Amino acid sequence: MGTVSKALNLLTYFNHGRTEIGLSDLTRLSxxxxxxxxxxxxxxxxxxxxxxxxxxxxxxxxxxxLRLAALREASVPILSVSRRxxxxxxxxxxxxxxxxxxxxxxxxxxxHAYSRRHATKVMxxxxxxxxxxxxxxxLAVLAFADPGFxxxxxxxxxxxxxxxxVTDPNIVREQLGLIRTSGLAQSIGGFEADVHSHAVPIxxxxxxxxGALAVAAPVSRMSDQxxxxxxxxxxxxxxxxxxxxxxxxxxxxxxxxxPHSN
Amino acid sequence: MGTVSKALNLLTYFNHGRTEIGLSDLTRLSxxxxxxxxxxxxxxxxxxxxxxxxxxxxxxxxxxxLRLAALREASVPILSVSRRxxxxxxxxxxxxxxxxxxxxxxxxxxxHAYSRRHATKVMxxxxxxxxxxxxxxxLAVLAFADPGFxxxxxxxxxxxxxxxxVTDPNIVREQLGLIRTSGLAQSIGGFEADVHSHAVPIxxxxxxxxGALAVAAPVSRMSDQxxxxxxxxxxxxxxxxxxxxxxxxxxxxxxxxxPHSN
DNA sequence: ACCAATGGTTCAAATAATGAACCGATAAGC
DNA sequence: GCTTATCGGTTCATTATTTGAACCATTGGT
Numbered sequence: 247m248g249t250v251s252k253a254l255n256l257l258t259y260f261n262h263g264r265t266e267i268g269l270s271d272l273t274r275l276s277x278x279x280x281x282x283x284x285x286x287x288x289x290x291x292x293x294x295x296x297x298x299x300x301x302x303x304x305x306x307x308x309x310x311x312l313r314l315a316a317l318r319e320a321s322v323p324i325l326s327v328s329r330r331x332x333x334x335x336x337x338x339x340x341x342x343x344x345x346x347x348x349x350x351x352x353x354x355x356x357x358h359a360y361s362r363r364h365a366t367k368v369m370x371x372x373x374x375x376x377x378x379x380x381x382x383x384x385l386a387v388l389a390f391a392d393p394g395f396x397x398x399x400x401x402x403x404x405x406x407x408x409x410x411x412v413t414d415p416n417i418v419r420e421q422l423g424l425i426r427t428s429g430l431a432q433s434i435g436g437f438e439a440d441v442h443s444h445a446v447p448i449x450x451x452x453x454x455x456x457g458a459l460a461v462a463a464p465v466s467r468m469s470d471q472x473x474x475x476x477x478x479x480x481x482x483x484x485x486x487x488x489x490x491x492x493x494x495x496x497x498x499x500x501x502x503x504x505p506h507s508n
Numbered sequence: 509m510g511t512v513s514k515a516l517n518l519l520t521y522f523n524h525g526r527t528e529i530g531l532s533d534l535t536r537l538s539x540x541x542x543x544x545x546x547x548x549x550x551x552x553x554x555x556x557x558x559x560x561x562x563x564x565x566x567x568x569x570x571x572x573x574l575r576l577a578a579l580r581e582a583s584v585p586i587l588s589v590s591r592r593x594x595x596x597x598x599x600x601x602x603x604x605x606x607x608x609x610x611x612x613x614x615x616x617x618x619x620h621a622y623s624r625r626h627a628t629k630v631m632x633x634x635x636x637x638x639x640x641x642x643x644x645x646x647l648a649v650l651a652f653a654d655p656g657f658x659x660x661x662x663x664x665x666x667x668x669x670x671x672x673x674v675t676d677p678n679i680v681r682e683q684l685g686l687i688r689t690s691g692l693a694q695s696i697g698g699f700e701a702d703v704h705s706h707a708v709p710i711x712x713x714x715x716x717x718x719g720a721l722a723v724a725a726p727v728s729r730m731s732d733q734x735x736x737x738x739x740x741x742x743x744x745x746x747x748x749x750x751x752x753x754x755x756x757x758x759x760x761x762x763x764x765x766x767p768h769s770n
Numbered sequence: 771a772c773c774a775a776t777g778g779t780t781c782a783a784a785t786a787a788t789g790a791a792c793c794g795a796t797a798a799g800c
Numbered sequence: 801g802c803t804t805a806t807c808g809g810t811t812c813a814t815t816a817t818t819t820g821a822a823c824c825a826t827t828g829g830t
Contacts, residue, residue, distance in 0.1 A: 249786075249818070250548060254555040257576060265583035269777055276686035279820045286512060286779065293516040295576075303515040303777090307580040309611045312587065312618055314557075315577030316517060320570040325574065349571045350556045356574055373578035435719035505566045511787065531808055541789045565808090749826065753809075 252278065257295065257307070262371055266304040268297050287424050292425075325357050327490045331459070332359035335483040339461050339476050342368040345448070345487075346376050346383045347457035351398065353384055368441050368462040373381040379404045380411045382433040382445035383458035388418075389425035390447045390455040390499065396422070410435035429500040430477055431458075440465045444476050446484035453496040514540065515548040519557065519569070524633055528566035587619050589752045593721070594621035597745040601723050601738050604630040607710070607749075608638050608645045609719035613660065615639075615646055618719075630703050630724040641666045641680050642673045644695040644707035645720035650680075651687035652709045652717040652761065657686070672697035691762040692739055693720075702727045706738050708746035715758040719745045 247255075259267060259275045269287070273280045287305055290296045294310030319325055328345045336343045336359040344358035358370040378384035378399040388396050400415040412418055425431045431445045445460035461476050488495060495501070509517075510603045521529060534549070535542045549567055552558045556572030558723050573668070580586055590607045598605045598621040606620035620632040640646035640661040650658050662677040674680055687693045693707045707722035750757060 248551045249511045250551040251555055252513075254552075254557065260576075260579050262579070262582055264667070265579065272773080280777090281779075281821090282819060285510070285818080288514075289510045289512040293513055295516065306583050307576055309580070309609055311573055311580050312574040312609070313611055313616050313635050314522075314569055316616075316618060317522050317524070317527065318571070319648040320524055320633070320635060321568050343655050347574070349570055349575055354575050354578075356578060371581060371582070373575050433697040532806075542808090543790090543810075544788060547787080 249286075250259075251288055252276075252282070256283065256286055256290070260307055262374060266299055266306045268304040272305070291392045293330075298311075322491070324491050328357050328459075328487060329359070331483050331487045331490070332357060332451070335359070335459070335461065335479060336361055337363075338479045338483075339463070339472070340364060341461050341467070342370055343459070343461050343483075344383075345457060345459055346387075348387060348455065349411040351395075353387060353457070355383075364467070366464060368438070368443075368464065372413045377405065377407070377437070379415075380405070380407050381437045381460075382431040382443040383460045385418070385421060385425055385433065386431035386445040386458040386460075389422040389431065389454050390496070407437050408435050410439065412436065412452070426498070427500060430481065434465065442468045444480050445451070446480050447485060447499070448491075449488055449493045449495045449499070451492050451494070453494055456493070459487060462500050509605075511548075514538075514544070515552055518545065518548055518552070522569055523731075524636060528561050529570045530566040534567070540734045563702070584753075586753050589750060590619050590721075591621070592747045593745050594619060595751070597621070597721070597723065597741060598623055600741045601624075601725070601734070603723050603725040603729070603738070604632055605721070605723050605745075606632050606645075607634065607719060607721050608649075609710075610649060610717065613657075615643075615649060615719070617645075626729070628726060630700070630705075630726065631723070639667065639669070639699070641675070641677075642669050642695070643722075644693040644705040645722045646682070647683060647687055647695065648693035648707040648709045648720040648722075649717050651684040651693065651757070652711075669699050670697050670701045674698065689762060692743065696727065696733060704730045706742050708742050709761070710746060711750055711755045711757045711761070713754050713756070715756055718755070721749060 251469065256272060256276055258443060259272060267275070269280065269284060272287070273283045276283060287296060291298065291305070291308070294308045296305045296309040298304070299306050314451060332343045332345060340361045340363040342360050344355050346353050346355045353376045355370060355374040355376055356372055358372065359368045370479045376384050378388050402415040404415065405411070406413050412421070429446065432443070434442045437443070441462050442465045443460050443462040445458045448457045448458040448459055459480065461480055463472065463476065518534060518538055521534060529537070531542065531546060538545060544551055549558060553560065553570070553694065556570045558567045559570040560566070561568050570767045585611070594605045594607060602623045602625040604622050606617050608615050608617045615638045617632060617636040617638055618634055620634065628685070638646050647716060649730045650661060666675040666677065668675050674683070682741050691708065694705070696704045699705070703724050703725045705722050705724040707720045709717045710719045710721055712718040721742065724740070725734065
């Protein structure tokens with residue numbers, strides 16, 4: 247592994263639970279030598295990718311990442327496009343909606359919208375890591391990812407987030423088959439108890455799955471009416487988002503409305 | 509300069525005018541060897557910091573920067589906090605407002621809000637680089653930056669964006685003196701013709717200037733009333749933003765309302 | 771006063787980065 | 801239709817950078 251990868255990998259240890267990391271912690275987390283970590287962090291600091299919080303203390307992500315993110319949005323405006331879609335979907339379903347994107351081998355929740363109808367709602371955080379086996383978004387992605395990727399995701403111990411989480415890889419694979427034919431994934435209490443979530447995969451310009459769009463509702467609010475409305479609205483919103491970002495679904499993806507001439 | 513810095517510096521060649529860069533162009537821009545650039549870009553690509561646009565073509569920024577930016581916002585939520593302030597300031601003044609942040613030795617416009625009152629307005633782009641001598645934001649920052657930084661910014665040829673741009677460093681320094689006593693910078697047509705902009709500096713937790721908050725209006729709309737309202741509203745908004753991000757102005761900053769007891 | 775952390779530093783040894791030349795493919799120039 | 805230039809990508813001996821064990825100086829806990 248090259249030096250640059252090592253440095254950038256250090257950045258992956260930052261997450262919502264750990265927004266600041268000290269030198270020693272980072273050394274332990276990465277398994278690298280302390281002098282190495284120090285030099286890499288110093289260099290990252292010089293470039294503005296990290297900064298030291300209070301005088302001489304722990305490191306946290308720096309301001310430079312904001313500039314890059316703004317430029318990424320300028321060239322591939324998926325987040326700004328998704329905001330409208332999420333807002334509309336949230337208004338239509340009355341529930342929390344979120345978009346997650348595949349980044350390397352992990353799935354990150356990156357944008358969300360809340361219901362304006364109900365006081366109680368499922369709460370979300372951006373940049374949260376979603377597991378593939380335990381969330382509807384993860385399942386939607388796996389169902390349309392290539393087999394090697396699926397193996398990589400399932401050939402490791404699957405954590406049980408709740409006692410409803412499916413942790414048997416064989417059962418997960420069965421679910422994926424059903425999702426492939428229906429085009430829609432569900433998870434009832436698999437990630438957080440009492441949350442029923444639906445998700446559809448999002449495809450990029452080269453027909454690869456790049457993430458998932460999801461609706462997360464409290465189980466208690468899933469009336470028969472909602473069980474019809476949410477999947478329908480989600481399919482529509484997914485198709486809208488895919489077309490807005492210039493993506494297209496692969497031939498294997500079940501089309502809601504096959505184009506028929508007459 | 510270390511390898512990591514070289515790799516990260518490659519990312520600085522991306523901007524709004526150049527969201528995609530080919531290998532050869534990047535080689536010329538950076539002055540590095542082509543093999544070096546290739547290897548660095550490959551590594552950046554492996555980490556998701558860049559990606560290749562269409563099959564095998566030019567590079568553009570990758571999705572990983574979005575995750576980092578979301579985490580940065582989680583630890584230092586200046587952008588989300590600023591959005592409200594910008595929205596309110598824009599509504600109050602009826603003009604375009606924007607926030608720029610100092611990143612390394614450059615000033616980037618990172619968030620903005622448009623007027624909902626007028627059809628014509630000054631347009632903005634996020635992640636745009638602002639010059640220090642030619643914009644009100646730049647002047648506001650320089651006026652409260654340390655002398656070494658000011659020298660670095662002014663001891664180089666100052667570009668003329670319009671024929672109203674002040675390019676004489678001595679005159680700029682005079683302006684800085686006035687800004688220090690008033691606490692507010694102005695630029696009439698210095699960056700774009702027919703745009704009158706006002707700006708106030710934004711200070712961080714350690715009393716250093718970290719950016720500027722600005723209002724940009726068409727010259728034609730700067731009535732006497734607006735000339736009073738905008739500075740007043742801007743000062744209020746600046747103070748609000750500073751307090752919301754846990755910052756504080758240095759003692760040298762002229763306080764709008766000196767706290768007086770009784 | 772001690773011990774165990776922390777962030778930061780040193781320097782010889784080991785390793786990874788470098789750059790000139792080279793490839794095959796594509797596209798422009800004549 | 802032949803030549804030439806440019807593109808993204810690759811090779812490999814030379815070179816310069818990274819590495820890691822040990823070492824400081826501070827800090828905070830007992």
